[in-house]
Amino acid sequence: MKRYFFVVPSRCVAILFLIYSTYSLPAAGVNGSGIPGSPEMIRLHKLWKPMNASPAKQRGRDRFNENKYGMFIHWGLYSQCGGVWKGERMEDGGTGPKVAEWIMRRKEIPRAEYATLANTFNPVKFDADDWVSIAKAAGMKYMVITSKHHDGFALFDSEVSDFNVVKATPFRRDVIRELEQACERGGIAFGVYYSHALDWRDGGDSGMKDFCYDEKPKQSMFVNDFDPAAVTFSDYIIQKSLPQVKELVSNYKLSEIWLDTPIYTPPDFSFRFYTTIYDANPEILVSQRIGNEFGDIGTPGDNVIPDEASENTWEGIATTNNSWGFKSYDKDWKSPQETLFWLLENVSKGGNFLLNVGPDGSGLIPKQSVDNLLAVGQWLKINGAAIYGTKPWAITHEGPAGISIKGTEHRSKHGFQLNVTSEDFWFTKKGDKLYVIGMVWPESGTAIVRSLNDYTFTDIKLLGSAKKISWRKEFDAIEVDLPEIESKELGYALELIR
Numbered sequence: 149m150k151r152y153f154f155v156v157p158s159r160c161v162a163i164l165f166l167i168y169s170t171y172s173l174p175a176a177g178v179n180g181s182g183i184p185g186s187p188e189m190i191r192l193h194k195l196w197k198p199m200n201a202s203p204a205k206q207r208g209r210d211r212f213n214e215n216k217y218g219m220f221i222h223w224g225l226y227s228q229c230g231g232v233w234k235g236e237r238m239e240d241g242g243t244g245p246k247v248a249e250w251i252m253r254r255k256e257i258p259r260a261e262y263a264t265l266a267n268t269f270n271p272v273k274f275d276a277d278d279w280v281s282i283a284k285a286a287g288m289k290y291m292v293i294t295s296k297h298h299d300g301f302a303l304f305d306s307e308v309s310d311f312n313v314v315k316a317t318p319f320r321r322d323v324i325r326e327l328e329q330a331c332e333r334g335g336i337a338f339g340v341y342y343s344h345a346l347d348w349r350d351g352g353d354s355g356m357k358d359f360c361y362d363e364k365p366k367q368s369m370f371v372n373d374f375d376p377a378a379v380t381f382s383d384y385i386i387q388k389s390l391p392q393v394k395e396l397v398s399n400y401k402l403s404e405i406w407l408d409t410p411i412y413t414p415p416d417f418s419f420r421f422y423t424t425i426y427d428a429n430p431e432i433l434v435s436q437r438i439g440n441e442f443g444d445i446g447t448p449g450d451n452v453i454p455d456e457a458s459e460n461t462w463e464g465i466a467t468t469n470n471s472w473g474f475k476s477y478d479k480d481w482k483s484p485q486e487t488l489f490w491l492l493e494n495v496s497k498g499g500n501f502l503l504n505v506g507p508d509g510s511g512l513i514p515k516q517s518v519d520n521l522l523a524v525g526q527w528l529k530i531n532g533a534a535i536y537g538t539k540p541w542a543i544t545h546e547g548p549a550g551i552s553i554k555g556t557e558h559r560s561k562h563g564f565q566l567n568v569t570s571e572d573f574w575f576t577k578k579g580d581k582l583y584v585i586g587m588v589w590p591e592s593g594t595a596i597v598r599s600l601n602d603y604t605f606t607d608i609k610l611l612g613s614a615k616k617i618s619w620r621k622e623f624d625a626i627e628v629d630l631p632e633i634e635s636k637e638l639g640y641a642l643e644l645i646r
């Protein structure tokens with residue numbers, strides 16, 4: 149039985165930070181180069197706190213917590229490669245992570261050669277409304293897409309750099325604008341990912357020379373050391389990264405900005421990113437990977453199931469196979485059961501769940517991932533009350549299932565064995581309602597829940613059924629006789645009313 153414990157926000161950040169740094173190894177630039185507790189960090193954090201604690205941010209957080217489940221999208225020039233470069237797969241040698249959007253770094257593709265991928269980027273099958281419909285049918289309430297990944301290519305029209313979808317490709321359409329508007333039409337929130345410190349095209353050495361104080365830099369394998377632009381990291385931040393972030397937050401209606409991979413970003417730069425975003429729209433939530441602990445949204449790490457609950461604002465992030473960007477030969481899809489399992493693990497512990505899809509170079513999201521997502525969407529249609537807008541309860545889970553996933557490589561190496569039984573339950577709460585979620589329908593037709601002995605309630609409902617339910621208190625459990633329902637393949641949720 150996993151207990152929920154309350155931690156004050158600042159400790160939460162530290163704990164999430166620790167979980168992240170421990171489990172996302174090799175760490176893709178986890179924190180920036182600020183030294184926690186140094187006079188500079190203390191001074192900047194004093195200035196940051198009132199913004200982070202402002203009523204506007206709180207409105208952003210409330211919306212975020214209500215939404216709970218979102219679609220992450222990694223899409224860019226690399227999507228045309230599908231994880232293969234000149235006949236060689238990501239796994240056939242190279243340095244750095246094997247996820248498909250890392251192809252430029254892993255295969256050490258010179259900048260000019262990589263840029264030729266823009267000449268062929270013409271994803272005529274891309275339809276923003278289709279993507280939004282898929283997200284909605286999957287039960288997702290928000291979307292976050294890569295507006296620029298580590299390769300430096302922007303999916304929006306930019307005055308700052310011509311290396312963007314409108315100015316450098318035959319496609320010439322502003323993908324970020326189209327998705328922003330489609331999300332608005334579809335009534336879901338819209339956010340962007342932006343790799344602010346790691347830019348293999350224009351980012352120089354990503355701060356290795358000027359801001360890395362380690363003798364043996366852990367993150368050297370992430371930066372472009374094969375053909376870096378001849379600029380300082382500071383010049384890159386001032387001339388490209390900060391101005392592009394300013395363009396994004398000023399020109400598009402965003403709920404969230406997912407800055408990533410701070411590498412050696414010094415604290416004053418992280419702080420400037422934060423204020424630039426805050427000044428444009430204080431409700432936009434900023435990811436923890438802005439660096440130097442200036443984020444509004446924590447994360448346990450890429451494809452990590454966190455061990456503990458936290459009432460702090462955080463978001464679990466995961467892939468639908470083992471790559472963020474489209475990888476043509478990775479068919480290790482998370483099944484609907486596994487997807488629901490991840491959702492429950494995150495939500496019962498107080499987090500959101502941002503699940504990634506990797507559309508291909510033509511603009512289509514791989515069919516198998518869509519089918520799996522839609523199956524969970526069906527479940528959410530009936531059981532969404534147990535997910536959206538909920539908070540963690542005193543206990544997050546009871547039962548024998550104990551699955552530990554500690555990163556993208558971890559899952560891809562060890563696979564995922566779903567060992568959930570009819571004795572496993574996850575708990576969430578909303579107002580005076582408590583939700584008990586089971587993934588496996590009990591053969592006997594009776595759910596036996598052990599954590600409710602001290603919980604007072606007057607009635608139980610099975611979501612999706614109007615039938616009256618009979619239940620009794622046995623000495624160490626509540627026994628609930630479940631009425632027959634049509635769709636129980638992925639499980640069910642009980643609503644306990646006070």
Ligand code: GLC
Nearest residue numbers: 176247249408409450465472
């Ligand atoms: C990592 C990777 C990146 C991916 C991201 C998603 O930082 O570098 O490729 O975009 O995590 O969380």
